[in-house]
Amino acid sequence: MDNQAILSIRDLRVVFEDGFTALGGVSIDIGENEFVTLLGPSGCGKTTLLRCIGGFETFDGTVKVNGKEVSEPGTDRIMVFQDFNQLLPWKTVEKNVQYPLKIQGLKDKTKLREISDAALEKVDLLSSRTLYPHQLSGGMKQRVAIAKALALKPQIILMDEPFASLDAMTRNHLQEELMKLHQKEKVTVIFITHNIQEAVCLGTRILVMAKQGGIKMDVPNTIPKPVTPASEGYGQMWDMFNKALHQEG
Numbered sequence: 001m002d003n004q005a006i007l008s009i010r011d012l013r014v015v016f017e018d019g020f021t022a023l024g025g026v027s028i029d030i031g032e033n034e035f036v037t038l039l040g041p042s043g044c045g046k047t048t049l050l051r052c053i054g055g056f057e058t059f060d061g062t063v064k065v066n067g068k069e070v071s072e073p074g075t076d077r078i079m080v081f082q083d084f085n086q087l088l089p090w091k092t093v094e095k096n097v098q099y100p101l102k103i104q105g106l107k108d109k110t111k112l113r114e115i116s117d118a119a120l121e122k123v124d125l126l127s128s129r130t131l132y133p134h135q136l137s138g139g140m141k142q143r144v145a146i147a148k149a150l151a152l153k154p155q156i157i158l159m160d161e162p163f164a165s166l167d168a169m170t171r172n173h174l175q176e177e178l179m180k181l182h183q184k185e186k187v188t189v190i191f192i193t194h195n196i197q198e199a200v201c202l203g204t205r206i207l208v209m210a211k212q213g214g215i216k217m218d219v220p221n222t223i224p225k226p227v228t229p230a231s232e233g234y235g236q237m238w239d240m241f242n243k244a245l246h247q248e249g
Helices: 046-054 093-103 109-122 138-151 168-185 196-202 234-246
Strands: 005-015 021-031 035-039 060-065 077-080 156-160 188-192 205-209 215-220
Touching: 005 046, 005 188, 021 046, 021 188, 021 215, 035 046, 035 196, 035 234, 046 077, 046 156, 046 188, 077 138, 093 109, 093 138, 109 138, 109 168, 138 168, 168 196, 196 234, 205 234, 215 234
Parallel strands: 035 188, 035 205, 077 156, 156 188
Antiparallel strands: 005 021, 005 060, 205 215
């Protein structure tokens, strides 16, 4: 790997109380500034893997960020979900972005405004800072969620199908914006998707999970960005992942 590993996972296993194995032994290293997209069939443990990295799940094995074992949630790892309702409905856009900062102990109003303004400007929502969530489209809500994450200056952003519920045009636009943010902010992103095109267009590296909760493919994406279905090598890569997703195991 060219980049220094920021995330190191060894023999990660999760078995639920009913005996179901959600993760059957995952070992991966992810480098600084990588954009890793994660493909796999439903029920293979993609979300469980993100929850372990985020510190929200009990597991066996080790998860380390910069050499430090993960045992609880932290602002170095922020999750962005698919659900549009991850914003507090009684708070404005600006106050939603500021809320996690206040929880972390930041009380200075000028500093809070400065940080939230900067984060909202990055997702092109500064002019909407006084609006409430019910006044926003689905795409705008997801951009606010991303701004909340950026305001905390995390080292890793964990994204669980954040664009899955959006219409195709909005989804494509947010994919482009996310790629630009990733390149500018130099943050590591781990992004779950069921969409092969999304995985190939966004990822600098693509992981495919097996049904039993392990990694069965780990492929660097060498197609120059921006990636489109017309890009050289796109068709071959799409076919490879499509076959992998339909194979047993």
